[in-house]
Amino acid sequence: MAAVTKVAVAGCGAASMAVAIPLAEAGVEVDVYELKSEISALGSGITLQGNALRALDRLGVWGEVRDEGYPFEGLTLRAPGPDAAVVAELPEVGTGGPDYPAGMGMYRPDLARILAKRAEEVGVRIHFGSKVTGVAETETGVRVDVGGASVGEFDLLVGADGLHSTVRELIGIEEKPEPTGMGIWRAFVPRPAEVAQSQLYYGGPAYIAGYTPTGEDSMYAFFVEDAQDRFALGPAEGAEIMKGLCGAYGGPWNEVRETLDETRRINYTWFTSHIIDGAWNRGRTVVIGDAAHSCPPTIAQGAAQALEDGIVLAELLLAGDAVDDPLWEAFHARRIARARAVVEASVQLGKWQLEHNRDADAPGLIFGIAHQMAEPA
Numbered sequence: 001m002a003a004v005t006k007v008a009v010a011g012c013g014a015a016s017m018a019v020a021i022p023l024a025e026a027g028v029e030v031d032v033y034e035l036k037s038e039i040s041a042l043g044s045g046i047t048l049q050g051n052a053l054r055a056l057d058r059l060g061v062w063g064e065v066r067d068e069g070y071p072f073e074g075l076t077l078r079a080p081g082p083d084a085a086v087v088a089e090l091p092e093v094g095t096g097g098p099d100y101p102a103g104m105g106m107y108r109p110d111l112a113r114i115l116a117k118r119a120e121e122v123g124v125r126i127h128f129g130s131k132v133t134g135v136a137e138t139e140t141g142v143r144v145d146v147g148g149a150s151v152g153e154f155d156l157l158v159g160a161d162g163l164h165s166t167v168r169e170l171i172g173i174e175e176k177p178e179p180t181g182m183g184i185w186r187a188f189v190p191r192p193a194e195v196a197q198s199q200l201y202y203g204g205p206a207y208i209a210g211y212t213p214t215g216e217d218s219m220y221a222f223f224v225e226d227a228q229d230r231f232a233l234g235p236a237e238g239a240e241i242m243k244g245l246c247g248a249y250g251g252p253w254n255e256v257r258e259t260l261d262e263t264r265r266i267n268y269t270w271f272t273s274h275i276i277d278g279a280w281n282r283g284r285t286v287v288i289g290d291a292a293h294s295c296p297p298t299i300a301q302g303a304a305q306a307l308e309d310g311i312v313l314a315e316l317l318l319a320g321d322a323v324d325d326p327l328w329e330a331f332h333a334r335r336i337a338r339a340r341a342v343v344e345a346s347v348q349l350g351k352w353q354l355e356h357n358r359d360a361d362a363p364g365l366i367f368g369i370a371h372q373m374a375e376p377a
Helices: 014-025 050-058 062-068 108-121 166-170 235-246 253-259 302-319 325-354 362-374
Strands: 006-010 029-034 045-049 070-072 075-078 086-090 103-107 125-128 132-137 142-146 149-154 156-159 178-189 198-203 206-215 218-226 267-275 285-287
Touching: 006 014, 006 149, 014 029, 014 108, 014 302, 029 149, 045 050, 045 108, 045 206, 045 302, 050 062, 050 302, 050 362, 062 103, 062 108, 070 206, 103 108, 103 218, 108 125, 132 156, 132 166, 142 156, 156 166, 156 302, 166 285, 178 206, 178 235, 178 325, 206 325, 218 235, 235 253, 267 325, 302 325, 325 362
Parallel strands: 006 029, 006 156, 029 125, 075 198, 103 206, 156 285
Antiparallel strands: 045 103, 070 103, 075 086, 132 142, 142 149, 178 218, 178 267, 198 206, 206 218
16 A cells, blocks of 8 residues: 555646656546646757656656657767867766667657656646645645645645745745856757767857757757846847857857747756755655756756656655655655765866866766766666
């Protein structure tokens, strides 16, 4: 018998679906409350490492993800400048094992759509336009309010409601994402034929210039810079800034520059970081994914860690017989150190760049984390 029969989940992202799908498959009643009115059709690209692909297979969506995304092996490092000289061709650690590619790029809303479709297929009830506004422990569970009114009592509330988690605030956890000092421009552009894997350029006017293929005809391109107040700029202004940055980089950037305009889903955000110090739960409410930990995408492990959070939590809930201290101890033992290693390494890579530290062993740090992630969560 599972530790839960009825679970509420706040949020409809990767972490949410990763816990909801296995629970519903096992017969647990799962209600997901999502603030947005629908699965967003807009968003940026996402890079999925092998351990994320392994997790998606566990959720029953690997076939669809493989068909929608662009799998690749290895990472190319190139130098800034008109020649865009190749500095290194790096093999990637297969963090998902031999059954999956080392990495995959795809459009983030496509992944969200695939996961939500799978969740509904196995019986998850997704309530859009619904915000969790209250949490109260009872003798037998947790009472959840949505939109200011009670929606009932549940055995568990999972706060998978992202960086600016309401659930995290409601249960009194004070840690929250803080800027790291970097900002990133992203755009979707046609994929030049020569781009068959992620490529990164270090140096020039941007800390990192890079792109990742997301399909046969698409890729997302990005520039990492000092964090600036760019949020009032419109798509056309963002396109002009990105086109200007392209001028310092050769190779495929020449094609990218010609296609950049306001229609390319230009997006600008700051890098942030946090991890909850100590337990991620307060009684029968727990936060996971970006609500519990976040980091810059310098190692591309954010989605993988969110998926692993949800899958591990579901596994323990289905194997246990109570939502009690031993269950939380087992969950934290499997998740906190692993998530912390990713957060700290991701932040360290950015810090070295901000400090212009040319002696730092960035490849060693990246490969070290990759080997850790190759071990199942």
